[in-house]
Structures are given as structure tokens and as C-alpha cells.
Amino acid sequence: MQRNSEFTTYFNTWVATELGYQGAPLEPESPILEMGLLDSLQIMQLITALEEREGLSIPLEEVVEENFQTPAAVNAMVTRIKAQP
Amino acid sequence: MTDARKVVIIGAGPAGSTLALRLARKGIRTVIIEKSAFPREHIGESLSGECGVMLRELGFQDQLDRLDFPVKRGVSVYGPNGRGAFWVPVGEPGPDGTLIEGTTWQVRRPEFDTMLLRAAQDAGCEVIQAAARAVLRDDAGLPTGVTLRFDDGRTDTLDADFLVDASGLAGFLSKAGVAGPRERGSYSKQVAFYAQFENVRRDPAPHDGNTHIFYQRKHHWAWMIPISRTKTSVGIVVPGASYRASGQNPEDFLTARLADLNDEFSRRMADARRISAVWSTSNYSHKISGFTGPRHLCLGDAHRFSDPIFSFGVSNALKEAALAAPAIEAALALDPSDAAPVMRAFESLVTGGQDRVETLINTFWEYPLAFLKLAHFDRPSDIAELFSGRIYDPSADQLPAMQMMYGLMHHAATAERASA
Ligand SMILES: Cc1cc2nc3c(=O)[nH]c(=O)nc-3n(C[C@H](O)[C@H](O)[C@H](O)COP(=O)(O)OP(=O)(O)OC[C@H]3O[C@@H](n4cnc5c(N)ncnc54)[C@H](O)[C@@H]3O)c2cc1C
Numbered sequence: 001m002q003r004n005s006e007f008t009t010y011f012n013t014w015v016a017t018e019l020g021y022q023g024a025p026l027e028p029e030s031p032i033l034e035m036g037l038l039d040s041l042q043i044m045q046l047i048t049a050l051e052e053r054e055g056l057s058i059p060l061e062e063v064v065e066e067n068f069q070t071p072a073a074v075n076a077m078v079t080r081i082k083a084q085p
Numbered sequence: 086m087t088d089a090r091k092v093v094i095i096g097a098g099p100a101g102s103t104l105a106l107r108l109a110r111k112g113i114r115t116v117i118i119e120k121s122a123f124p125r126e127h128i129g130e131s132l133s134g135e136c137g138v139m140l141r142e143l144g145f146q147d148q149l150d151r152l153d154f155p156v157k158r159g160v161s162v163y164g165p166n167g168r169g170a171f172w173v174p175v176g177e178p179g180p181d182g183t184l185i186e187g188t189t190w191q192v193r194r195p196e197f198d199t200m201l202l203r204a205a206q207d208a209g210c211e212v213i214q215a216a217a218r219a220v221l222r223d224d225a226g227l228p229t230g231v232t233l234r235f236d237d238g239r240t241d242t243l244d245a246d247f248l249v250d251a252s253g254l255a256g257f258l259s260k261a262g263v264a265g266p267r268e269r270g271s272y273s274k275q276v277a278f279y280a281q282f283e284n285v286r287r288d289p290a291p292h293d294g295n296t297h298i299f300y301q302r303k304h305h306w307a308w309m310i311p312i313s314r315t316k317t318s319v320g321i322v323v324p325g326a327s328y329r330a331s332g333q334n335p336e337d338f339l340t341a342r343l344a345d346l347n348d349e350f351s352r353r354m355a356d357a358r359r360i361s362a363v364w365s366t367s368n369y370s371h372k373i374s375g376f377t378g379p380r381h382l383c384l385g386d387a388h389r390f391s392d393p394i395f396s397f398g399v400s401n402a403l404k405e406a407a408l409a410a411p412a413i414e415a416a417l418a419l420d421p422s423d424a425a426p427v428m429r430a431f432e433s434l435v436t437g438g439q440d441r442v443e444t445l446i447n448t449f450w451e452y453p454l455a456f457l458k459l460a461h462f463d464r465p466s467d468i469a470e471l472f473s474g475r476i477y478d479p480s481a482d483q484l485p486a487m488q489m490m491y492g493l494m495h496h497a498a499t500a501e502r503a504s505a
Contacts (some may be wrong), residue, residue: 044458059498060452060492060493063452063458064455
């Protein structure tokens, strides 16, 4: 599993460049949905970015809010999908 | 003189009137029994693309234009945050059969339903204003007619060679025990509150006739449907428990939800003024299995209605009438034992259509983000086709979006079993 800190660094770069986020750096457990950082369309953007970066395809049943609550949750989802045969 | 075979249709909603029109045009004798004096009020104003296609085929384009009904080009669906919206255009078949962007209508039902009924009458259908009360049956249990009760208390009986229940949520043949028992539908705990408003913020022309749907938490949503140049039908639908917990009356409840259901909804309602009473309705989600026989069938809401979110009701009514007309024509020429399979084929086709409608709605609520992804990014043309009404065609099951929705709902069911 990619370490949460590593993933969070990637995620911080992504939100800064793609969404123009300029607030305090996010932590693995930052509640990104609650903070209003990502709306539904931006979640879709993130999915596309993750699929390219990780070379995987995120199945539709994983496209649920719970998987996008925090950077750590996103990382856990990616790890879980990668582990599948 | 031998009487032509006679089809008796109970209910002059969109299902009953368009069936009567189609049968009358085939030269089949039809009688409609309708208890209300038309024009009468009815909910259900937004039509699908295929509904528009069927109305044009039936010859209503000019009348619909004369009635100045708003032209609908699509529906925008707004999620809990502003930018999470998706847009589904109205589709219609292009010259080569592929789907192109088209238009349909938003209708004021009193005028729309009257237009359809008059057309059936002009085509030769007889209309009797009375309530159908009981079903007459022969020794084999097959329906042979109905008893009627007029407003002044008089009663009468009417023979029928074929009986059609198009009585809407009244479910006449189910209550009479001819069709199966009424079962709760998947959305039977929902309640709707609605009214007409002026000064609702619409999209700029030519998109000023579009439907807007707003949602927040699961099963909490609102509609905005323009019904004239100035009037808009606005409604909210929530679980009944939410309403009861509020302790509010319908007026206050509607007003409060205008303010807090969804930001985009509130923005569009900011200057709106209510110009009608607040109406409410519940117990509309239901289902009847076993809704055909050699000498009867149920059509439209009379056998099933799931949920209004994607505006399939009137479209389904017209589609089922189009499928029923040739089936009835065939059945009339056959012995009961040979007519039964014709009716079973109709029932299974119609059940498939209604099941697909429900899969679409269930997926939307179980997987709103995945649905957004499908509708907006992955399979927008599939979703447009399904919304436009291709939902009764069994080949719709082959659309990748439909397959993905079956996959998602299968996944949800497996997950639920695992956690149980
Ligand atoms: C909240 C809500 C919102 C909706 N919004 C939409 C929408 O935007 N778009 C859409 O397409 N659909 C919508 N619908 C669904 C739509 O209202 C119905 O699907 C549609 O009206 C069904 O048509 P029908 O012909 O089957 O029945 P109806 O239109 O209900 O017609 C039935 C007729 O039968 C008559 N009748 C009943 N019993 C008897 C009897 N015993 N004897 C004689 N006559 C009788 C009634 O008077 C009535 O005229 C909505 C429904 C709800 C609940």
C-alpha cells in the first residue's frame, strides 16, 4: 500500500494545480468533502487523474462518497482496487 | 344486425384515451367510462422524448403548438453542491435511426387530457360519464362487462368483449379481484407536495421550457416544470417520516424546503410567488402482478407506478397503449385459450419496461455519483436514449449503461446480503 503521507503529498499537488486550492496543506484525514473542496464533477476529475496515474480503472461501484471523504480513504480505495486480480 | 366487438376502457387519462384513439382508428368499437367531468386536474406534466414522438405520430403536433405548451429540450439534475449537475437532452430518432437531440412538451394536464379524449371521440369512441363499479363475469370467470353508476345515482350495465383498466391509481380491476392484488411499490413511503408558482428563475430561451430536478439527501428531491410562459409547477418529494417529524402543515413544509432542500433550487425560487394551493399526494408507488387475461388488461398507472423523479408516467401510459392496441386486436379474433399467450407476451414486455424504469431510479439513489459519471461522462447517449423512453424495448438491456446499472444493483444487493 502506498503510504498515506506519500499519497497525501500527491493529492496536495493535485488540488493545488487542478483546483487552484491555496489553503493549509491537507492531512491524510482531512475531511475533503465536508470542507467543500471537491464537488461531484471534481470527484470525476480526480477519478480520471487517478486512473491515469495508477494505470487502473475504478469500477462504478467504488464511485461512492465514502471513498472520497479523506485523502486516506481515496488511497485505501486505490490500494484495494490494485490488489484485485 | 350483428354488433361489432366492443372494447370497454375504464378511465380517460392518457393511457385510456390514446388506446381508444388507436383502436377506433383500426375500426374497433370502443367505449370509455370516465367518472370525472373533463377538463379535470391531474399531476404529471413533463413528457419524455419518445412521448413527444408518439404524440406527433398520432397527429397532435398542431394542437400542442396551439395550446402553447412549453417546449422541453431536456432535464438538468442538480446534486447537493452546485457544480455536481448533469444534463440529459431530449432525444428523438434521426433520419438514420440514431438518436439526435429533439424536443417534447410540458403540459397542463386538464387541457392535455381533454385534447386526447376529444381526439378519441372524434375517431368514433363513445364516452360515458359514469363510475365503473363492478365487473360482470361469465361461468369461466372471464369479464363480460361492468356495472356503472351515474352522478345522479342511476345505475346501468355495459357489455364488453374486452375490458381495459386505465383507471390510474384507482386500480379498478385489481380491486375487483380480476387482476392481482395491489403490492407496495419501491417508493411507497414517499410523499409529494406541490403548487404552481410565478417568477421562477428559468434558463434563458430556448431552454426556458426545460425540467429541473434537484436533490439533496437520499430520497429528498424537488422538481421545477414550466407549464406556461409564466407558470411553473414546483414540487418536493421526501420520505413521509421526514414530513411527520417536521410537525409542519403542508404550506409551511413546502416553504421551508424551498429554502433548504438544495442551494440551486433556492436560488431559482428566490423571487417566486405561489399562485395556487399546496397539494399533496402519497401512496402512489404500487405494483400489480397478473394484470392481463384473455379478455382484459391493465394499462399505465392502473397496474404500476414507481416514482415520478424521471417523468416516465405519461410516456409509459402512451407506450403501453401503443403496445396494447395490436394485442387487443389480435385477442378479439381468438378464442380465450389462444388469446391468453398474446396477453402474457404483452404483460412481459410491459413489465420489462417498468422494471427498467425502476432500475434507473434505484441506481440513481443508491449510486448518485456513479450515475452522474454514467450520465455525464461515460455513457451520456445511452442515458439520453433511456430517458427518452426507449425503455420498453427489450434491446435496451444491451445498452452498456443498462448493463452497468444492473451490475451496480447486483453489487448493492450482494453487499446488503453480506451485511445482513
Ligand atoms: C407527484 C407526482 C408527479 C408526477 N409527475 C409526472 C411527470 O412530470 N411526468 C409524467 O409523465 N408523469 C408524472 N407523474 C405520473 C402521472 O401522473 C401518471 O403516470 C399518469 O397520469 C398515468 O396516466 P393514466 O392514464 O394511467 O392514469 P390517469 O391519468 O390517472 O387517468 C385515470 C382516469 O381514470 C378515471 N377513473 C378512475 N377510476 C374510475 C372508475 N371506477 N370509473 C371511471 N373512471 C375512473 C380517473 O378519473 C382518471 O381520469 C407524476 C405522478 C406523481 C404522483
